[in-house]
Amino acid sequence: MFRKLSVAIALGIALCAHAQTPTAPPSYADLPLAEQITRITSEPGVVRAHWGVSVTRLDGTPVAAMNDGQLFQPASNAKLFTTAAAMALLPMDDHLKTQVIASGNYYGKGTLDGNLVLKGVGDANFSGRPVPFVRVPAGTTAPHRDELRYIDELADKVKAAGITQIKGDIVGDDSLFPNDLYPADWSIDDSPWYYGAPINALMIADNAFNLKVLPGAAIGSKPTVVMDPALPFYTVDMQATTTTKGGESALDIQRSMGSRVIRIYGTLAIGSAPYSQDMSIAEPAEYAAAALKAALEARGVLVSGTTTAKHSSFYETSFTRHSTEPVNNLTLSPRRKVLLAAPTCSDCGTRVLAEHVGPLLRDDITITNKTSENQHAELFLRQLGFYYFGSGTSAQGARVVRYFLTKTVGIDGDDFLFFDGSGLSGHDLVTPRAATKLLAYAATQPWGAFWKDSFPVGGEDGTLRARFPAAPLKDHVFAKTGTLSEARGLSGYVDCASGQTLIFSIMVNAHTPRTSDDQKAMDRIVAAIAATN
Incomplete structure (x- = not known):
């Protein structure tokens, strides 16, 4: 299937309008909370959207509700359910080890x-991500990351082990998990971008790379391209041209499925800002192998072979049937030990030459929730399936999550259906009351405080660093965001003026496209909850 992506860069647009002072939204502070929610969601800019709200005390006692038993697309609020199951069921103090094996x-x-x-x-x-999580204040950008730093470290260790020549191939092996790259109903439109990158056991640099297009030096010249990492895995067919300063800048980027050629059409004006986009690595195991081969050759190691990938086969007759198959009792799979160390033996022709010890699993919970990393949530889902059923498919992971939510947390099984771990699937459905029930349960668990700390903090970090920037909500909203087309969600905890902490889940579907009115209304609802006595 042919992928066509259109990117328009608008430059130098002058809008002739009289300066107007923004009108403050109406206040309903003298009304009960439930009525305030009704009034806010009935305003002209958001009334046509479908709203669901659940507000409870920490013990789960209801405070206010609107359509809390109806199903919504949760977007990235689905990560709450995945990471809670991971916190409860996976060994959070374990490290995963990526190995180089001769x-x-x-x-x-x-x-x-x-x-x-x-x-x-x-x-x-x-x-190249710093772990543990490092806050990036609003209005600033994170420093540049060397995404292949661990590849370089492994290459150094292989060289130090005495290897100077390899008469064979460099193999990227992601066969530990089945070749289940894309969960059910992930949109093909998302696949070229970083957030829609494939999921595999050998993920490198979040399975993404940065593509930057800069205007040429003269009118009619071809723009230049910079890729980061600078690995010659993808090639560019540049059909775009540089146009006059102040002219139109509009790029059309195309990549065929399975192709390593990126075609760029359109125009880019002299003096215009570079166009920068994080794109997916469609073949991550082979990309990782190519990175290791390049690093070894840069260190003088001769490699006579090529790069290739090793996958394990995957088939699934019905995701829904497999993911909802009843579980009487969860028991750990003996295969789980493979996650901690690859088995090798001296008499069967294998030898570990180097290994990279990853961070604590708990540290990745924070990264997953703070910055809403889709691929990280999906890997937690596969790890859950592998730990308990010996199969790292998304269906078996969803089966573990379903067991945890229904049997342990006590959520009604008809209140949710997850096809992935991140919320990118358009098939995911959940009720707001399921989210608040999970949040109330977590507040009673030994891992609950850490899990809450993994949420974005209003006005401070993660996906909430630019929201709730002022008192009284700054530093007092701890919530997971979610955005997917015309679906949005926000669920978590808020410190109230009364001194109590309340739990909330706000979900909106089918809001007006290309507007943020629903998000503004959502934030006003949070403010109304925080003012509750």
């Missing part, structure tokens, strides 16, 4: 007669 005969004098295998075990932070 497979073949080692003759000494530096020669490996066989393949060098980069074995992935689902480490979501095999990248």
